[in-house]
Every structure is written in structure tokens, then in C-alpha cells.
Amino acid sequence: MFSDFKNDKNYVKFFEDTIKDFGGVGRGEKKKYVMRNNTTPFPDKGAYFGCIAEGEDTTGAYSDLSIVVFPSNERESAQDRWLIALGVGSLGFKNDYDLVTLPGTRRLFRKYLKENFFVKNDFQDIESSDGFNGFCSEIPETLENAVTSYGNVLLTCSLFNPNNKEESEKLIKTYLAIYATLRHWPSNGIHRREVNAALVQQSEVNDDEENVRNLLLKRKYVVLQGAPGTGKTRLAKRIPGRNDIVLFTQFHAETSYSDFVYGIVPKVDSTVLGYSLHEGVFVQAIREALKTENAEKKVFLIIDEINRANLSNVLGPCFYLFEPIMSGQNVKIELCPKNGDNEALELDKLPDNFFVIATMNTADRSLAVVDFALRRRFAWYSLLPHAIDEVPGAGLKFHEPEFNVISDIFERYAKDEELSLQPGHAYFITLDSDPESIKDRLRYEVMPLIKEYLMDGMLPRAKDDFIRFFREYANVEMFN
Secondary structure (H helix, E strand, C coil), rough: HHHHHCCCHHHHHHHHHHHHHCCCCCHCCCCCCCEEEECCCCCCCCCHHHHHHHHCCCCCCCCEEEEEEECCCCCCHCCCEEEEEEECCCCCCCCHHHHHHHHHHHHHHHHHHHCCCCCCCCCCCCCCCCHHHHCCCCCCCHHHHHHHHHHHHEEEEEECCCCCHHHHHHHHHHHHHHHHHHHHCCHHHHHHHHHHHHHHCCCCCHHHHHHHHHHHHHHCCCEEECCCCHHHHHHHCCCCCCCCCEEEEEECCCCCHHHCCEEEECCCCCCCCCCEECCHHHHHHHHHHHHHHHCCCCEEEEEHHHHHCCCCHHHHHHHHHCCCCCCCCCCCCCEECCCEEEEEEECCCCCCEEEEEEEEEECCCCCCCCCCCCCHHHHHEEEECCCCCCCCCEHHHCCCCHHHHHHHHHHHCCHHHHHCCCCCHHHHHHCCCCCCCCHHHHHHHHHHHHHHHHHCCCCCHHHHHHHHHHHHHHHCCCCC
């Protein structure tokens, strides 16, 4: 029952104390928020407590973003489950519309909430409640009475057990710390340290190399996709073992079936006009795999920039062989006719010891579109820009402050499809012996890339932040 939580677990008092710790109370004890408490006595419907925007009325309908806790009031306290949410007042948006249109507002909650939570995909949508209704399929009856009429205006929410005081207080602090960040409550170092301490990101150990190795064992044909500088090609070359056979090729706009598989080419070193059969890197790799199949030696074909070519033309009938669960069919594909000492090559499946690692630059908008049939035949692994602990060689330095600022700008302003444009961490690795090298990297590599994005109409709201970044870190004006 709710009354059981009023003494040793007084969450209403804890809620307001936390707001004060985060800078929600200014000089002269002026509050930067309005507190609402609709729990005493506990109503049959609509019980809640929380904070709303400064300047709103203390009772009645309100506007803009709020943090609200909906307590349940079950007969047995052990059955209680409460809901904490970022909600929008029933009067809709007055001052916060620009705030919710920033993708970074939604990402803050996705970044710091851990389990049993719901985040609405579109924070501007306060008309539908489909996702929220699915999330709340197993909530207590008394909580259902409270939140039924608010489902369409709840942008994020988390279900928690109020009997677990430590976890409950941690969750309340997380929500209020994000809200304090959005409202710019912290006004000194103490406030900022308190907020940062509450925003503990879920620890994720992401070993890309190990993940790709495991994925190859299951799927065999993998595309590493990511923005420039995320280490796609470097990772592809690190995967094969010392005793494995590796063949490398790079696709471009003119790459054809005869380049990749086989074709007829003129004899350029002959005085008499003649032609010879050219075996492409794909056929060469298959022949190597067939020769070493019994020796259990792996053969890797690395295809750099796979989507720079017209893949349907380049692969031709070989496309059929990349079926991920291919186990031998009645249909054989002729890859290459007899060529000198080499027998004709016909396959109904690719060799078991044959693997393909391809790379794809997600930031290049001029590239060919990868069709869905090809996507089904490959596994797709995304490499994301991230801060690194170890540089890839001696005498190198990773410039984390510069990387973090660029990353924060993308996190705040980039739409989901624009996140793939963020320059990778390799852009921020320079020679340790040259302290000016990072400025040159920013001026002559990163800034031209960002300017191109802006001129193409991408990340328009981030323009001022980018200008300030290059002015501060590279001593250069982005626009004259």
C-alpha cells in the first residue's frame, strides 16, 4: 500500500531533495520548477507526484515537459510497482517544442535507462499511445487506473519496485538528472558533479573484432559498415589468422563481372591479335579454398567499398551461391570454363572454408543502393565512432577532447540516418611528436567534411556548434 512508503521510503521528499542537489533551487531559494503532489489522500484514480516547468500553475492543466511518478496502491505492498515518466502536460507544448525536436533529447533517455523502460520514437507525438500500451501490459490494477488517461503524453517511462529503495532512488535520480540537464539547472561545479554522478551509462564491453569473428563462424559473409575513420578496412585485415589465405580487392564504379569473376581479355603483349581467359579474384579465391578445404585452411576474400560497384552486374549468377543456409542444391553455377591447366569451375555451394569480409562507407551518398536480396545474403555489422584506450601504433596519440565534442554535437542534433555521417575515431589519431597535427587534421580533413554535410542540408541546427568548435579547437573560421 502507498501508506507503507511514507515513512522509511518517503519518495516524495527524496524527489524534492534530489532536485535541490541538482540545482533546481536557485539563489534566495527560488525554485526553478513547480512541484505537484496528488497522493494525499491517495485518490482512486490519477495519483501522481512530480515536477513541472517553472512558471506553470500549481494546480490544474499544465504545459510542456515534466517528470512524474505514478505510485500504485496494491493491498499488499510487495505487489506494488510504480511508474516514473517524462511526460507532456495535457495543454501540450508551449516552450519545449524545440527541445523535443532535438534527437539528442530522446537519446539521453535511451543512453542512461537500463531495463524495463519505454522510450517513444517520436517525442513530438502526443496523440498516440500504442507503444506505451504495449509496455504497460502487466502493470498493477491501481497503477493502470492512474496512467490510462496519460498514455499518449508519456514520452519515456520506467516500471520499478518501490520496495527496493536503493534501485528506486537510483532510477529517480537518473530521470531527474536528465531533466536537470535539459532544463540547465546546474549552476555550479557541485551541482554538475551530482548530476554526472547520477548519469551512469550502462557498461557495454563491445569487442568488435571478437564479435565479427563469431559472426563469421555463423554467417560466413559479413559486411562491415560505418562512417569514414571507423576502422572498417583495418578490422577486416585483422580478422584472418596468420596461416589463413587472404585475397583483397577494392570495388569502384567500373568494376565488372569480368573483373571479379571471369572474362575474355585481349593479349596486350602479343603481336598477333588474340584473347585469353581472365580469372577474377572471386574465382581465384574459390580455387584456393577448394585446394585447401581438406587441410582446414580458411580462405578470406576481403572486398573493400563493396557498394561502389553495381553489385548485380558484378556478381551475376554468383549471387545465388551466397545463400546463407546453402547446403548443396540441384542447380550448379558455372563460375569459369576450363582455362589452361585449370578445370572448369562449377559449384552448387561455396566451399565451407571460404569467407567474405566486405566494407561499406555509410557516409558516401553517391554510392549504389544495396538491394534487399543482397542484404539477406550477408550479415551486416556496424562500426561506430568511439573513444579508444589504445592507439594502433607507437608514437600516435588519440585526441579525446576533440573527439568528444564532435560526438556530442552529433548525439544532440543528428537524426537517426545522419548518425552514420559522424567522422570516425581515426580522424582524431595523430603523431604524438607534433602537437599542431590535430589542428591540421581538423582544418583540412574534418572541417571540409562537416561543411559538405551542412551545404547538403544535413545537421542544419548544429551549424553554430560546429562553427564554435572549429574556432576553439582549430583556430579557424568555418565560414567567412
